[in-house]
Amino acid sequence: xxxxxxxxxxxxxxxxxxxxxxxxxxxxxxxxxxxxxxxxxxxxxxxxxxxxxxxxxxxxxxxxxxxxxxxxxxxxxxxxxxxxxxxxxxxxxxxxxxxxxxxxxxxxxxxxxxxxxxxxxxxxxxxxxxxxxxxxxxxxxxxxxxxxxxxxxxxxxxxxxxxxxxxxxxxxxxxxxxxxxxxxxxxxxxxxxxxxxxxxxxxxxxxxxxxxxxxxxxxxxxxxxxxxxxxxxxxxxxxxxxxxxxxxxxxxxxxxxxxxxxxxxxxxxxxxxxxxxxxxxxxxxxxxxxxxxxxxxxxxxxxxxxxxxxxxxxxxxxxxxxxxxxxxxxxxxxxxxxxxxxxxxxxxxxxxxxxxxxxxxxxxxxxxxxxxxxxxxxxxxxxxxxxxxxxxx
Ligand SMILES: NC(=O)c1ccc[n+]([C@@H]2O[C@H](COP(=O)([O-])OP(=O)(O)OC[C@H]3O[C@@H](n4cnc5c(N)ncnc54)[C@H](O)[C@@H]3O)[C@@H](O)[C@H]2O)c1
Ligand SMILES: [Zn+2]
Numbered sequence: 001x002x003x004x005x006x007x008x009x010x011x012x013x014x015x016x017x018x019x020x021x022x023x024x025x026x027x028x029x030x031x032x033x034x035x036x037x038x039x040x041x042x043x044x045x046x047x048x049x050x051x052x053x054x055x056x057x058x059x060x061x062x063x064x065x066x067x068x069x070x071x072x073x074x075x076x077x078x079x080x081x082x083x084x085x086x087x088x089x090x091x092x093x094x095x096x097x098x099x100x101x102x103x104x105x106x107x108x109x110x111x112x113x114x115x116x117x118x119x120x121x122x123x124x125x126x127x128x129x130x131x132x133x134x135x136x137x138x139x140x141x142x143x144x145x146x147x148x149x150x151x152x153x154x155x156x157x158x159x160x161x162x163x164x165x166x167x168x169x170x171x172x173x174x175x176x177x178x179x180x181x182x183x184x185x186x187x188x189x190x191x192x193x194x195x196x197x198x199x200x201x202x203x204x205x206x207x208x209x210x211x212x213x214x215x216x217x218x219x220x221x222x223x224x225x226x227x228x229x230x231x232x233x234x235x236x237x238x239x240x241x242x243x244x245x246x247x248x249x250x251x252x253x254x255x256x257x258x259x260x261x262x263x264x265x266x267x268x269x270x271x272x273x274x275x276x277x278x279x280x281x282x283x284x285x286x287x288x289x290x291x292x293x294x295x296x297x298x299x300x301x302x303x304x305x306x307x308x309x310x311x312x313x314x315x316x317x318x319x320x321x322x323x324x325x326x327x328x329x330x331x332x333x334x335x336x337x338x339x340x341x342x343x344x345x346x347x348x349x350x351x352x353x354x355x356x357x358x359x360x361x362x363x364x365x366x367x368x369x370x371x372x373x374x375x376x377x378x379x380x381x382x383x384x385x386x387x388x389x390x391x392x393x
Contacts, residue, residue: 024265025049027191028168028256030249034156034195035076037083045191046127046154047087055089055152056126059116061140063132065099066158069201073131089127092120099132101290103139104174104181113143117151124148127190131156131198133206134166134294138184141172145187155189159202160210160244161295163194164251165217169274170259170266175290179351180282186266188259194252196245207239208331209295214251215326216276216302221254223369230322233329270361271373275352277301279362280339282355283348287338299332300339300389308385309364312378319367324392335393342383349377 027049031041046058060077067073074094081091095116103109113128122128128151130140137155144153157167173184199207218226225247229236235243258274259265281301285292306323309315327334339345353360365371 024188026170026188026256026260028252029191029193030163030196030245030252031193032195032197034193034197035073035080037080040084042080042156042193043084043088045193046089046129048152048190056123057092057120058089058127058129059092059120059122060094061113061116061128061130061132061136062094062096063099063103063136063158064096066132066198066201067096070198092122097132097136097140100135101175101285103135105290107174109139110143110174113140114147117143117147122147122151124151127152127154129154129156131158132162133157133159134162137162137167138172138181139174141187141189142174142184145172145185150187152190153187154191154193156193156195156198158195158198160199160207160248161213162210163196163199164210164248165213165255166294167192167194168252168255168259178286180285181355188265194248196241196248199241199248204239205293208237209293209299211236211247211330212277212295212299212302212327212332214247215323215330215332216274216298217251217254219302219323219365219368220273220276220363220371221258221369222250223367225250226322226326226368230326233326237329237331270356270358271363272356272361273363273371273373276363276365276371277303277305279348279352280304280345283345283351284336284338286348287341287344288336292336296333297336299327300334300336303327303334304339304382304385304389305362305364307388308377308382309366311381311385311388312364314364314372314374315366319365322368323365335389339386340390342386345386346379346382349379 029041029045033039034042081088097109128144130137144151155167157163170186170188173181176182218229232243277298278301281297284297303324306320310317310320359375361373361375363371363373
């Protein structure tokens with residue numbers, strides 16, 4: 001009887017599996033003086049490739065660190081939108097939100113933006129324009145991606161790190177359970193507009209921290225870029241914009257191409273080369289209660305994985321020394337006292353594996369411009385690498 005009913009169920013079963021692709025476009029624009037009414041870049045980016053004249057409205061979310069150092073910015077935005085009123089959606093409100101990691105740690109920051117999207121009738125044909133560092137881009141991006149299952153978003157990254165790296169990406173995430181980016185989505189922005197003049201108000205520490213991601217991309221993809229950085233290190237450190245912008249631009253371009261041409265935009269593979277140095281960086285941020293800057297943590301993470309790869313015979317001694325020297329000459333930190341809690345730090349490997357969702361896959365650099373993936377980390381050697389790093393400081 002039982003077998004009979006199972007057979008009946010089978011005859012009623014219907015299965016159909018289809019594969020389909022979705023087209024995205026991802027526009028990256030670098031410009032300066034983007035709020036000068038004569039500069040069309042921002043208006044073009046907000047309007048989008050489809051010239052969606054039916055866009056309904058727009059809200060602007062700005063990082064408080066940017067408004068504090070650029071007190072006239074809100075007026076400039078209003079004047080810009082007014083000058084382009086024929087082609088831009090109606091500006092409904094400007095919202096200033098605290099900058100830095102609090103934006104990702106405190107769920108109220110996301111809720112405030114969701115409230116505004118709701119109150120101001122921001123629909124899927126309306127735009128959230130977010131101006132700020134990587135943290136505010138992440139939290140506003142998360143709000144925009146989840147409201148109505150995704151409203152349009154145009155990002156304006158305002159830090160070196162976010163112009164060179166995070167702002168160009170397709171991810172957004174906020175921290176939960178004390179873990180970085182525990183909740184988030186993969187949502188390509190409608191456009192990314194980088195105004196290089198906005199970098200002028202960054203503190204020296206915020207300026208240099210973002211270059212750890214540029215070192216990362218050079219180590220992973222471009223030996224020549226790495227060599228040029230070695231030559232220009234003082235100019236970068238001294239904030240020579242004409243030289244430094246070239247590196248930020250190059251890093252952003254490589255990042256974009258990795259996403260659009262690398263074959264894995266939504267990171268479904270286990271390997272995540274752009275996360276080089278990040279397994280420990282994310283753990284260090286957590287261990288310091290997010291007081292450590294992401295870029296500084298990445299610098300430490302790169303130094304650690306480089307020394308480890310050297311000890312394992314995977315990276316040449318010369319490459320390890322050049323990597324550490326470049327980080328140090330840039331003025332980036334390579335060690336933090338909490339790294340001495342080796343057991344806790346090494347838990348970061350397990351958390352990274354969970355975040356990847358499959359087996360542990362760590363990218364290691366073999367020499368500038370080349371990398372490999374490993375599925376195992378020898379914890380004893382990693383402990384030695386941590387000790388070696390501590391002796392260097
Ligand atoms: N989504 C991703 O793919 C991705 C990738 C890498 C990093 N991130 C995230 O990005 C965050 C770090 O971003 P960040 O390095 O840009 O720093 P941040 O967003 O933490 O900002 C640092 C500080 O600079 C201030 N600030 C921003 N722009 C300024 C300006 N132009 N002038 C003066 N002050 C300014 C902010 O108010 C803040 O106090 C981390 O949360 C990290 O996890 C996300
Ligand atoms: Zn990063």
